[in-house]
Amino acid sequence: MTTLVRPYGDTTGDGMVQISFTLPVPHSKRAEGAAQQLAAKMGLDPALVVHAKPMGPDYTFFVVYGRVHHLVDLDAVEVVERDYPLLTPKEVNAAIKRSLRRRLVVIGACIGTDAHTVGIDAILNIKGFAGEKGLEYYREIKVVNLGAQVSVPHLVDRAVAERADAVLVSQVVTQRDAHLLNTREMSAAFGEAFRAEERPLLVVGGPRFDEAMSGELGVDRIFGRGTTPGEVASFLVHRIAS
Amino acid sequence: MTTLVRPYGDTTGDGMVQISFTLPVPHSKRAEGAAQQLAAKMGLDPALVVHAKPMGPDYTFFVVYGRVHHLVDLDAVEVVERDYPLLTPKEVNAAIKRSLRRRLVVIGACIGTDAHTVGIDAILNIKGFAGEKGLEYYREIKVVNLGAQVSVPHLVDRAVAERADAVLVSQVVTQRDAHLLNTREMSAAFGEAFRAEERPLLVVGGPRFDEAMSGELGVDRIFGRGTTPGEVASFLVHRIAS
Amino acid sequence: MSGKLDLDPVTVRQARSLARKAGRPIVKLAQQHTTVSVERATLRLAGLGGADAEGTPWVNRLMDAVRADVGLEHGVALPVWDALARGEAEDLVTLAQKASAGSVRFRHPEGRDAQRARSASKRAVGGGIRRIDARRRERDRLIKKHGDAPRTPWIYLIVATGDIHEDIPQAQAAARAGADVIAVIRSTGQSLLDFVPEGATREGFAGTYATQENFRLMRAALDESSKELGRYVRLTNYASGLCMPEIAALAGLERLDMMLNDSMYGILFRDINPVRTFVDQRFSRQVHARAGIIINTGEDNYLTTADAVEAAHTVTTSQLLNEYFAKEAGLEDWQLGLGHAFEVDPAVPESFRLELAHALLARELFPKAPLKWMPPTRHMTGDVFRGYLLDGFFNLVGAMTGQSILLVGMMTEAVVTPWLSDRDLALQNVRYVLDAAGGLGEDFHPAPDGLIASRARQVLAETIDLLDRIVHDSDQAGDPPLLAAIADGTFGLMKRPPDGGRGLDGVARKARDYYNPASELLEEK
Amino acid sequence: MSGKLDLDPVTVRQARSLARKAGRPIVKLAQQHTTVSVERATLRLAGLGGADAEGTPWVNRLMDAVRADVGLEHGVALPVWDALARGEAEDLVTLAQKASAGSVRFRHPEGRDAQRARSASKRAVGGGIRRIDARRRERDRLIKKHGDAPRTPWIYLIVATGDIHEDIPQAQAAARAGADVIAVIRSTGQSLLDFVPEGATREGFAGTYATQENFRLMRAALDESSKELGRYVRLTNYASGLCMPEIAALAGLERLDMMLNDSMYGILFRDINPVRTFVDQRFSRQVHARAGIIINTGEDNYLTTADAVEAAHTVTTSQLLNEYFAKEAGLEDWQLGLGHAFEVDPAVPESFRLELAHALLARELFPKAPLKWMPPTRHMTGDVFRGYLLDGFFNLVGAMTGQSILLVGMMTEAVVTPWLSDRDLALQNVRYVLDAAGGLGEDFHPAPDGLIASRARQVLAETIDLLDRIVHDSDQAGDPPLLAAIADGTFGLMKRPPDGGRGLDGVARKARDYYNPASELLEEK
Ligand code: B12
Ligand code: B12
Ligand SMILES: Cc1ncc(COP(=O)(O)O)c(C=O)c1O
Numbered sequence A, B: 001m002t003t004l005v006r007p008y009g010d011t012t013g014d015g016m017v018q019i020s021f022t023l024p025v026p027h028s029k030r031a032e033g034a035a036q037q038l039a040a041k042m043g044l045d046p047a048l049v050v051h052a053k054p055m056g057p058d059y060t061f062f063v064v065y066g067r068v069h070h071l072v073d074l075d076a077v078e079v080v081e082r083d084y085p086l087l088t089p090k091e092v093n094a095a096i097k098r099s100l101r102r103r104l105v106v107i108g109a110c111i112g113t114d115a116h117t118v119g120i121d122a123i124l125n126i127k128g129f130a131g132e133k134g135l136e137y138y139r140e141i142k143v144v145n146l147g148a149q150v151s152v153p154h155l156v157d158r159a160v161a162e163r164a165d166a167v168l169v170s171q172v173v174t175q176r177d178a179h180l181l182n183t184r185e186m187s188a189a190f191g192e193a194f195r196a197e198e199r200p201l202l203v204v205g206g207p208r209f210d211e212a213m214s215g216e217l218g219v220d221r222i223f224g225r226g227t228t229p230g231e232v233a234s235f236l237v238h239r240i241a242s
Numbered sequence C, D: 001m002s003g004k005l006d007l008d009p010v011t012v013r014q015a016r017s018l019a020r021k022a023g024r025p026i027v028k029l030a031q032q033h034t035t036v037s038v039e040r041a042t043l044r045l046a047g048l049g050g051a052d053a054e055g056t057p058w059v060n061r062l063m064d065a066v067r068a069d070v071g072l073e074h075g076v077a078l079p080v081w082d083a084l085a086r087g088e089a090e091d092l093v094t095l096a097q098k099a100s101a102g103s104v105r106f107r108h109p110e111g112r113d114a115q116r117a118r119s120a121s122k123r124a125v126g127g128g129i130r131r132i133d134a135r136r137r138e139r140d141r142l143i144k145k146h147g148d149a150p151r152t153p154w155i156y157l158i159v160a161t162g163d164i165h166e167d168i169p170q171a172q173a174a175a176r177a178g179a180d181v182i183a184v185i186r187s188t189g190q191s192l193l194d195f196v197p198e199g200a201t202r203e204g205f206a207g208t209y210a211t212q213e214n215f216r217l218m219r220a221a222l223d224e225s226s227k228e229l230g231r232y233v234r235l236t237n238y239a240s241g242l243c244m245p246e247i248a249a250l251a252g253l254e255r256l257d258m259m260l261n262d263s264m265y266g267i268l269f270r271d272i273n274p275v276r277t278f279v280d281q282r283f284s285r286q287v288h289a290r291a292g293i294i295i296n297t298g299e300d301n302y303l304t305t306a307d308a309v310e311a312a313h314t315v316t317t318s319q320l321l322n323e324y325f326a327k328e329a330g331l332e333d334w335q336l337g338l339g340h341a342f343e344v345d346p347a348v349p350e351s352f353r354l355e356l357a358h359a360l361l362a363r364e365l366f367p368k369a370p371l372k373w374m375p376p377t378r379h380m381t382g383d384v385f386r387g388y389l390l391d392g393f394f395n396l397v398g399a400m401t402g403q404s405i406l407l408v409g410m411m412t413e414a415v416v417t418p419w420l421s422d423r424d425l426a427l428q429n430v431r432y433v434l435d436a437a438g439g440l441g442e443d444f445h446p447a448p449d450g451l452i453a454s455r456a457r458q459v460l461a462e463t464i465d466l467l468d469r470i471v472h473d474s475d476q477a478g479d480p481p482l483l484a485a486i487a488d489g490t491f492g493l494m495k496r497p498p499d500g501g502r503g504l505d506g507v508a509r510k511a512r513d514y515y516n517p518a519s520e521l522l523e524e525k
């Protein structure tokens, strides 16, 4: 398999893509030209403005089709691949028992003003996600789910009190980068409250995170869209109990 | 008004756009990374792969949202603006009468294997388009509409026979650049058949032409999506009868 | 639009009577308690606005001082107007300022002093109520002048930039594009604030703070639009949260037209204490009733955490409870924007017809209520094309079942808060469906024993079962059965015990001599 | 699925009898003429394939030589098999080669020579007919073996890359994704070629050439898919054009399952001579009848040039004519894929319900025909979101009115020939609608005097008016009234006189001693 590919519309290598956007300009020929210019800057050549719709007097919405000449180099793709083995609940339990000789303590929360608990609940509650049971189901994991809109200081206090091995935080609202701000606040607070060796593992998750940003955000791992409980459990074991 | 603008999603200057495309790779994390890479090459940063759908074993479809940092410079936009006055049918007739002292002869056709006549008919037939009557309605214009799938030699012959002032050609099918090939064939044939001063005005139209390409295609003018008969009549007068 | 399902009137009556049975003890509970927010709302009605330098509203400052001196259980009115009568300050703001500087002490007046404070406070609060009445008349006048929405369903669009000055042009654009109702979504977290922020704000997350000034600015902008467009454009905001009573008061004062106000949303989705919620809810609804505001309840939210097929009957149950509480608080049928939603998993066979069954059941159970029909959210994905299609079929259910308020769905639901273009595309979707298929109800007749009618009957039967279980529920503390049921996770799968949740410390059981002029005035009429 | 419109059976009978009246003179005309393509098809049935070095098929070479020597009016069979009998060549290919080298002369045999040529030709053509019969049995066997499409409507998808080797994987992908029928769109311009290209081709514009080899390759690929998927996947191509009879023969020989074959499409949309078209059409349909192929007629095309509301009755009229011609040619009800389309301007109020009326009318007029329901094209724009929505509502009409073959619409209709992802998204759209709302017919009962039923009655009445005008139409030449009507622009606003258009020089009035073994064999049964 070649490692250089292009988008595929209708024939191999045709490079065809679709884009849409709004420009803050009244609709006119010039506006369509502006759309064409933007498409060109994005690398579309030829770029076909196939739809232009005025939205009130000041904005125009565009749909553009065209060919991009960019090559996608599959070899250069960097993804956070799973770098640990995927374990069954049984194996997870066994590993914890073996190496910790006590239950592994996990604290979960939605921090800041975020109240979207469905995602963290999918990871933590017995009910689970995508057919996999959540961490509460694991005999050797103790789960403390603090729920929604938990403040960072409160989270730190509870982590201390529970002697948490790992702190699992969910962030779903991303408008104005709320998730990034909250995550940074959280990792900073843990950094202050714990000595480096004693700091619990920090894990954040949510559908709009970039999994490659963990370093930047000061956490140990980021889980995105479609994460399953088993992946999380396996990661915890890999980092804490092996 | 500033002449530098950015796409507008939700707030001024946020630069947000939507794109979608297919990559010829099986769905995987790596494929999503490849989509991200392409989006980055198009200038999206951050780029959010919000949807990835396997289509069979070999292809994946993506939807990506993100912010582009390109600026659109409205001053640099080049459009083929109407550089002639828009006349009423009355004015068109008067101008022809005044300057030619005979009816202006127009030949229309869909050339090549293109059979889409609705567009050229919209310009030529009395019925017209968008509330404007077509050229047949103009007393001082003689219209010869040859219909669909007219070969270039036949078109040239008829242009000679009718002593055409202008030849109007429609091209709607653009797959494999059919419209460009046919237009080039046409302009070359007229170039051969006529001395430069005697060559009728060559006008092509169709929804997927780039209006800026007339020079390249060897024609006098290109009309795109949504052209009205009045625009065409005014142009003909401007170039032939003024 | 009635009788397509041929519901059994006896069963329907039974459902309502069970809801009454479940609700009545809660009303009693609400009557027996007051909250800091009820009291602050009373002060707001009396004209106390503004905030100190740190942004803490004067009503909070004053309330806290009174509470520190004499407690909450008597209400704020008598201590405050007693202090004024005693000449501690010439007006409420000054009193609040002095109180927060610690230079006033409050007492609980007795005898003639109490009498004097009572009538003074009633006069003051009466001023606010009269302003609300005037706003209501003004709305009626403007509707007459500009005309009303041209048809039902009303088209309801949200703006959510977080910045009132971005919201305003977007709202006006939406109105121009056809919206009949504009809702300004609130910043995350506001509902847990135990105060109402002040002034025009630009720093919300995924929504804009609800403040009196923001209300005023947006209402003025939409008044402009109404004039321009020749139809009155309605404005909605959120009462829910720890400040329900106060926000209701501000909404009445600033002529908002609809308010999100659910009897249980705060409990279930914001973990606000149940007693606090029910007390606040009752007061806020009394204010809405007076203001001629249409409430929007939040049953749609249940289906974002519970399955829309399995939990369909919890929606109906909650609608019946919301109806009971609303009417008890003085709201009329035309003010009951009961919520429900198109949230059945599209992968479920016949999902569209199940939606029709649920929507028609709501329509026929509450024939006079302006039902609020909510778009798909949970099963929306990043596939914006699919999302656009689902929204179209949601719109179609709305048209076929005669929904009254159509909350317009966005194709980017799973991606971002709505973009300008999302809203425009969404409106185009609604318009197509209403114009092209708006009359399809004429041809829609569920077969008497077909899937739709059977499903509707099944949901109603499950509702009755559930209500029956609720009225027989109990806990060790002897709380009203509905509280026990909420503690069991009956709604939206959320378990909320009566003594848990936020804001409990702002609740007090009324003393025998509790007095609140606002309640008196609102219940008078 | 019958009786929702309560059509008057007397009116329906009247419509059919008028169609018969209009059609019968055309059939007569067809019986009296032959064409070069009919004769070449006969040679193909006798086994003559291949082409010369320039790509001109041997059937064309041979036909032209025969015609040059003895004319077209006797048919090609007797001169050809007479020459073979005379030992001019040992087989057809050699004869064709010699003929095009000018080294054979043909004559019109008489008496015993004629008798001998007749039976030899009948034997040869009989071989081809038997192959077609075997292919038909093979289809039945494969359907039994793999299973048939799991439900109606059948999901019909097009591929149109222009390159058979790109078409094949795309078709297989489409089948895997749920397509029941694959149509390979033809290159622009093929229909005006007076020969059928040879071999596998990769250079079509907006479609792939219809050749015997392309047919074979695609059928083999889909046989593979059928096996893989456990359901027989049907293959469609186009008979229309100057070579209708030949392509019909090739389709039968290569086991295609459906063919685009309209009685008037070539006339109206390709300016092919009307007489040529009707003669070719009749022969090609006789071949389809024998091959068990379902025809797809092209009424949908009318609505791309004429208005779908104003011209709705021209669709119905054409359907009735297509039905008459088809049955006369031996096709059975289950083979009549009559076309119609969702082309009402979405801006027209109640456009969706008008579509329902039109689609239901077709369904109830032709209860046993596998109607082909075509998606919106004309009012599709570059707004792909809106396009996706319109396609969803098109699918819904298909489901609600029991259409049989659903041609899947593409959101990029106004932009490009379908991309791989367009097809995938389109199938997702179809699946959603069929799964979620497939049973809505149960609840769909047009009010007897409501918009839908009235509209359907109106269209039927206008159809009868039009048919009545057609049977009373006339021209100076005394042509059959339908020809006169076509010349007047009755269909699709196109005016086509009987002596205009392409291919007229390939038509001849049959001589008294005309002989064609294929016609004889096809009409025998
Ligand atoms: C359900 C829902 C709600 C419910 C939440 C109920 C609840 N108890 O959670 C209710 C109705 C209350 C709600 C309210 C609001 N919502 Co909301 N909501 C949604 C919705 C429809 C679905 C989210 C969901 O449940 N997904 C399912 C779960 C399973 O997926 P997930 O969260 O991605 O989780 C998975 C992974 O990401 C990962 N994961 C997630 N967290 C974690 C954590 C860890 C540690 C790990 C390992 C993994 C992990 O694992 C999970 C399983 O795979 C989305 C739209 C959508 N379709 O996505 C909007 C959405 C998230 N909501 C949104 C908004 C703005 C709000 C409000 C703020 C609106 C308002 N102003 O009133 C409010 C207020 C909420 C608040 N204060 O935060 C926006 C966010 C926009 C943005 N990108 O910033 C969205 C996208 C809708 C929109 N387009 O506007 N919402
Ligand atoms: C109607 C139609 C047909 C009709 C045509 C009937 C007829 N007599 O014209 C029928 C059904 C016959 C048809 C057939 C085919 N069609 Co067609 N058809 C369309 C459709 C639905 C609408 C086109 C139209 O009428 N537009 C309305 C007119 C008014 O707009 P317009 O052409 O843009 O014209 C305006 C301007 O462009 C301009 N203009 C145009 N020409 C000229 C000329 C001059 C001189 C001037 C000044 C201005 C001017 O002025 C006009 C008024 O503003 C489009 C899809 C779509 N929605 O756009 C597909 C479409 C054009 N067809 C397409 C195809 C592929 C075909 C076929 C080749 C398919 C096949 N293989 O069988 C066939 C064969 C046709 C052939 N040989 O060319 C493709 C072309 C793809 C591409 N970009 O290459 C399209 C886009 C559909 C698709 N997505 O696949 N089609
Ligand atoms: C009744 C009700 N109140 C309030 C909200 C918004 O919640 P909050 O502002 O508390 O986040 C919703 C959610 O849409 C609701 O349905």
Ligand SMILES: Cc1ncc(COP(=O)(O)O)c(C=O)c1O
Pocket: D186, D187, D188, D189, D190, D191, D238, D239, D240, D241, D260, D261, D262, D265, D270, D296, D297, D298, D299, D301
């Ligand atoms: C009946 C019929 N034949 C043929 C075609 C295709 O036409 P052509 O191959 O002549 O361009 C169509 C168009 O879809 C049609 O409906």
